[in-house]
Amino acid sequence: MIAEKPLSRNRARRAVLAATAGNTLEWYDLTTYGFFAVSISKAFFPTGDATVSLMLAFGTFGISYLVRPLGALILGPYADRAGRKAGLLLTIRLMMIGTLLIAVMPTYASIGIAAPVMILLARLVQGFSAGGEFGSATAFLSEQSSDRRGYMASWQFASQGLATLLAATFGTVLSMNLSAAQLDSWGWRIPFLLGLLIGPVGYVIRRQLPETPEFAEVVEAGEATTTPIRQVLGRQKLRVLLMVGAMVMSTAVTYVIVYMPTYAQKVLGLPSSAGYIGAAVSGVMLTTVTPLIGHLSDRIGRTKIMLIAGTAMVLLICPLFLLLSGSPSLLVMGVVMGVLGLLKACYFGALPALMSEAFPTATRSTGLSLSYNLGVLSFGGFAPAIITWMIASTGNHLSPGFYIMAAGALSIAALLAARRLLALR
Secondary structure, eight states: OOOOOOOOHHHHHHHHHHHHHHHHHHHHHHHHHHHTHHHHHHHHOOOSOHHHHHHHHHHHHHHGGGGHHHHHHHHHHHHHHHOHHHHHHHHHHHHHHHHHHHHHOOOHHHHTTHHHHHHHHHHHHHHHHHHHHHHHHHHHHHTSOSTTHHHHHHHHHHHHHHHHHHHHHHHHHHHHHSOHHHIIIIITHHHHHHHTTHHHHHHHHHHTOOOOHHHHHHHHTTOOOSOHHHHHHHHOHHHHHHHHHHHHHHHHHHHHHHHHHHHHHHTSOOOHHHHHHHHHHHHHHHHHHHHHHHHHHHHHOHHHHHHHHHHHHHHHHHHHHHHHHHSOSHHHHHHHHHHHHHHHHHHHTSHHHHHHHTSOGGGHHHHHHHHHHHHHHHHTTTHHHHHHHHHHHHOOTTHHHHHHHHHHHHHHHHHHHHHHHSOOO
8 A cells, every 4th residue: 555645845846737728728728708899709700690610619618518428438447547637638639729720720711611621620729628727737736635636626727827828918919919800810819829849848747747646556566447428427426426516606707708899899898808807817826826726625525615615606607697787887897806806716615625535536537527527518518608698688798697606506505415425524
C-alpha cells in the first residue's frame, strides 16, 4: 500500500497548473464563442433575420453538447484504465484541434454551406474532448491529497472563472478599439488565436507530472477495473443522478454569464462592452473566491455551504435581473454580475470535491465525466438558445432569472437527497 505523502506547495502548484490548463482552454473557447455569438452568427449563419442567425449560432453552440456524454463514456473510462495523466494528455490535444479550426475557418461568404458545417464539426470535436476533460482533471486534482480535496478540486472550477476573465478582457478591449464592421469581419478571430497559446503550455506541463497517489494505490492493490462503464451504469446510477442534479444550477449560471454580452446588446440596448465588463467582474469573483470556498469545505463540509449559496441564488436572482432590466447601465451590470459571480463561486467551490467523493477511486473519472456532462447537456449547452427563445416569445426580460430559479430548485433537492442517501457531508 502506498502511503500518502504530505502535499507540498510545489507539487500542489504543478498539479493545479497541469489540470487547469486544459479546462481553462475549454472554457475560454466556449465563453469566447458565446461572447462573440453576434459576430459569429453574421459570419457563418447569415439568414437575413438577425434573431434567426443568432439562434442558429447558439444552436450550433448547444449541439456540440450532445456529444459530451459520448466523450464521457469513452474518455472517462480511458482515464480510469490508463490513468489520469493519459486522459489529460489526450483531451488537451483534441481541444487544440477544435480551437484551431474555429480560429481559421473561412466564412459563409467565402465557402458557402461548408462554413457552418465545419464550425459544427469543430464544436463537436471540442464537445467530445470536453466530455472527458472534467472527469480526468477533477479526479487528478482531488486525488492529490485526501485532506485537502476541497481546496485542490476547487481549482478546476476556479479556472472557469479565469477563462471567463480572459475572454471578457479580450472582448472589452476589442469592442472598444474596433468598429462593429472590423469586429464582425476579423476581430472576433483574435481571441481564438490567442487561446491557442494555452494548449501547448498545458500539454508540456501535463507530460511531466506523475500519476496521482490514490490511483497508483488502486493499481498496486489490483483494484483497478477494466469495466468502469459497467460498474457506474450498473451499480452507481443513483450517484450519477444525484450529481447531475447538484450540477445543474452551477452550469445554468455559467451559461447565463456566457449569454450576458448578447443580453446587454440585444435586450438592454447597452454596448456589448458593458456585457464583457460585467462578465469580467464575475470572472474575478469566480477565480478568487472559489478556492477559498473549496478550502472552507475541507473544514466544515461541502453540502452546508452549497445549500446556503443555492438558496440565496434562488431568492435573489429575479430581483437582480429586475434591477438590471429596470435600470440598465454599466454600473448596475457590474453590480449584478459581481453578486452573481460571488453566489456561484460559493456554490461551486465545494462542488467538484463533493462529486469526487460520490464515486470510488476505481470509477471516479467515469462517474465524474458522465454526471458532469449530463448536467451540462441538460441545463447548460442550450441555455443561451433557450433564453433567446424565451425572451423573443414572451418579451420578459427576467427570463434568465426564471431559468436559474428552476435549475436552483432542482439542485437544492439533489443536495438534500445526496446528504441523506449517500451520506455526503
